Amino acid sequence: MSELKKVRVAVVGASGYSGEELVRLLLGHPGVELVAVTSRQYAGRTVGQVFPRFGHWGRARELRFEEPDARRLAELADVVFLALPHGVAAEFARPLLESGRVVIDLSTDFRLRDAAVYEEFYGHAHPAPELLSQAVYGLPELYRERLRGARLVAAPGCYPTSILLPLVPLLRAGLIESDGIVVNSLSGVSGAGRKAELEYLFCECAESLRAYGVPKHRHLSEIEQELSLAAGRRVVIRFTPHLVPVRRGILTTVVARPTAGLGTAGEVFALTGRIEACYRAAYGDEPFVRVLDDKGLPDTKNVVGTNVCEIGWRLDPRTGHVVVVSAEDNLLKGASGQAVQCMNLVCGFAETTGLM
């Protein structure tokens, strides 16, 4: 990619929470020019008017939200980010891809390989099944090589990222059993999007905690798809998401059974070494995954505002389990930061550009 010619990028759904983060990251990205942002409710207003915190950027004072129009976006931009509700994203992806544009989709529309699984979890037929085979699952730590030069990127969900990063290396290495895995996740309220719905009003969720999506949250579809690929056999997990009264951040706790015994001090010592080596091999060189040493467990305050997923773990010889904890910012490593990381790979920029 030439130093002089910037990649022209657009964000569809730029007034939502993940769209806002994309705008912030792309305004500061040295390799791109943000040429268009869309919002139906704010069309005509500048980015600086809608998001006063961006007002110090000259570009934010001149760039105006516009009505979403796929044909116009295809004329203006080389790369288009879709930060739209699922279903709507596919409607934009199809014409943009037909016009030869790169699409980086943050919704669930292209994350599943099998349209029948989509139908099972989303309750309706897939809106563009013919495009599924060309989508690359946008988790760079797993699919880096396929992302280079991809035309359609399906950025993973926030819960899936927080679950796949800790679990995939252990499954691939055969260090844990693929059955009986239990996962609990806690999400900040921005995970639900910037919409006015009763259950997300301040008085409904402040100082209160609740589980939801039990027993079959829609993210199970992509989580089990990717865990099954890692294990080489069908994996079914028990997953319970919770809403917690913070603005952003996800904390996930995974409990799994090691394939090796934990009955003696020697076995504990041996498995400790194998898990350490496994994570070192998987993430030792990764810029956005931080595996903590045996004194630390993840804490969302250390990752909110960053594109980092933190992972920590403990063996529990008393019950014969391994407990792995991860923390990430749902709007960054769980959404927009990861999408920009993918764009960097697609466009040939250094992977950390605009994200450090």
Ligand SMILES: NC(=O)C1=CN([C@@H]2O[C@H](COP(=O)(O)OP(=O)(O)OC[C@H]3O[C@@H](n4cnc5c(N)ncnc54)[C@H](OP(=O)(O)O)[C@@H]3O)[C@@H](O)[C@H]2O)C=CC1
């Ligand atoms: N929030 C999170 O933590 C994460 C979200 N995601 C996914 O990313 C996508 C965006 O999420 P999020 O930012 O939270 O959503 P928000 O609800 O905050 O924002 C949605 C955006 O889409 C626009 N929009 C909504 N409906 C339409 C439509 N029919 N046509 C055109 N534009 C529309 C809205 O603007 P306007 O109404 O003004 O047009 C708004 O800009 C979703 O698919 C979500 O599931 C993925 C990972 C994490």
Ligand SMILES: CC(=O)N[C@@H](CCC(=O)OP(=O)(O)O)C(=O)O
């Ligand atoms: C707190 C909350 O409501 N979270 C959302 C997850 C949002 C998200 O990650 O969106 P995708 O489905 O596009 O991945 C939920 O549970 O549906």
